[in-house]
Amino acid sequence: MLLKLDLNDPRPLHEQVADAIRQAIVQGDVAPGDRLPPARDLADALGVNANTVLRSLRDLRDEGLLEFRRGRGVSVLSRPDPREALRAMVRDLLHEAVRYGYRPHDIIELIKEIS
Amino acid sequence: MNDLSVRDAAFRGRFLLAAGAWTVLVTAVLVAVPLWFRDRLPDPLAAHWGPSGDPDGTMPFTVFVCVALLWVVLAGACLGAAAAGRAVNRRAARRWITAGLGWGAAFILGLQILTIGANLDRRRWEDAASLGWQAAIVIAVAFLAGWLGWLAGRPGPDERPAAGEATPPALVLSPGERPVWVSSVSSPVAVGLALAALAAAVSLAACALFGLPAELWIGAGVFAVVGLAGLWLSSVRVKVSPEGLTVSYGPLRWPSRSVPLAKLDRAWTERRAPADVGGWGYRGLPGQSTIMIRGGECLVVRYTSGGELGISVDDAAQGAALLNALVASGVAS
Structure with a gap:
């Protein structure tokens, strides 16, 4: 599973x-x-606390x-609907645009x- | 290309036919020889020899003929491995199959010849000749036959995905972003077997502790080692991050091995089956090894030293793509 964290967020x-x-x-x-990788694996990979990952999950x-x-x-369980997905992308786009x-x-x- | 695959299919057909004929031939000999000598053998006949070389165990004649079933099971396993998947067209896998067929035939035939020879023309099984050094010869001949089978498996195609053929396109990385890829694979069967072995170890140790023969400690030790090794290789976690590649073993994710990005050359995916690499677990020698938890898609990484490591994990294509992108950006900067 490929995950990306923005370092300046x-x-x-x-x-x-x-x-x-x-x-x-x-x-x-996915x-x-x-199945997602276990939370502690995600936490280790992202360099964050396992409780942080659990909260996100x-x-x-x-x-x-x-x-x-x-x-x-x-x-x-399900894939979010495309509109919601696009909304997230547009939010990212606007965020990037502000820069x-x-x-x-x-x-x-x-x-x-x-x- | 097409021509080649037709030739490979023809070779596969011929191989399966030859292996099947060999299985049938050996089965026929294993059944026919005892029947031929039936009138000259005692019933039951001596079938086991003690350390002194004298017979100490017997087997009814009908059961003795059924020893051929052992061969049928062994050869059936070899043929099954050959018929399923692509093992026949891969030299390394094919050689194990032919070696198994050669070794098994020689070993079981040898045991049969020894048993019949020792029992021939005796009235009672107690009179059977003593055996000692002959067993060593059978074992040696069986290994020789296995080696011959291994040689016989050499001719023919050797289909291997060319290194890097399945290299996925590298990801585009944006600065200011920390990409990581993590995937894990585990085998519930291996966990179950390992826990069973550990339970057996604990039970044996408890028995030894409470006054039963001290030899049980040996069994406890063996089961403990088997259980721990099984648990260690029952699951694997792989992580690709800007720091490099990390492979962690077992449910505790320990031990864990990290390879810095600078030592990695590139990555790709490859389909590998347990038959290709010689079974499950950690297979091969360091520098050319596979961590095989389940057959199928594997992530293969090549070190700058030239060594390769294959790991059977899910979603390997993305891991390979990220690793290649990270390596490329590391070279560029």
Whole structure:
């Protein structure tokens, strides 16, 4: 499972971790029914505390993306709907745009330009 | 290409036919020879010889003929391995099959010849000739036959995915991002067997502790080693991060081995089966080894030293892609 953490992201770690896992689910790296690696492996890989990962996993479970099963670990329950997925991407795009000094309406112009 | 695969399929057919004919031939001999000498053998006949060389165990004649079943099971396992998957078209796997067929045939035939020879024309099994050094000859001949079988497996195609053929496209990494790939694979069967072995070790140790023969300590030790080794290789966790590749073993993720990025050359995926690498667990020699937990897609990494390590993990393509991207960015900067 491929996860990406933004090193400059000021948001709380557990949100970032949840985003990284959500992104992996949206992009189809893990399909519904697949098991996620154990939380401590994820924590070790991302260099964060295991409790942080557990908190992210619980958040994602509450979103309906993950399922916790006793003895079988954590598996993907469903893929978020594309609109929600796109919303996350647009949020990232806007976030990235701010770095270059672009405002949301500049991005709208840009999208109109290329489509 | 197509021509080649037709030739490979023809070779596979011929190989299976020859191996099947060998199995049938040896089975026929194993059944026919005792039946031929039936009138000259005692019933029951001597079938086991003690350390002194004198017979100390017997077997009814019908059971003796059924020893052929042992061969059928062994040869059936070899043929099954050959018929399933692509083992026939891979030299290393094919050689193990032919070696197994040669060794098994020679060993079981040798035992049969020894037993019949010792029992021939005796009235009672107690009169059977004593055996000692002959057993060593049978074992030596069996290994010779296995070696011949191993040689016989050499001719033919050697299909191996060319290194890097399945190299996935490298990922695009953006600076300011920490990408990691983590995957783990575990075998519930191995965990179960290992726990059973550990339980046996504890039981034997307890028996030895409470006054039963001290030899049980040896059994306890063996089971403990087997159980711990099984547990150690029952699961593997692989991590690819900007620091390098980390392989951790066992449910405790310890021991763990890290290879810095600078020592990695590149990675790709390859389908490997237990038959290709010689079974489950840690297979091969350091520098050319495979950690085989389950057959199928493996992540293969090549070190800058030229060595290779294959690990059977899920989602290997992404791991390979990330590793290649990290290596490339490390070279670039």
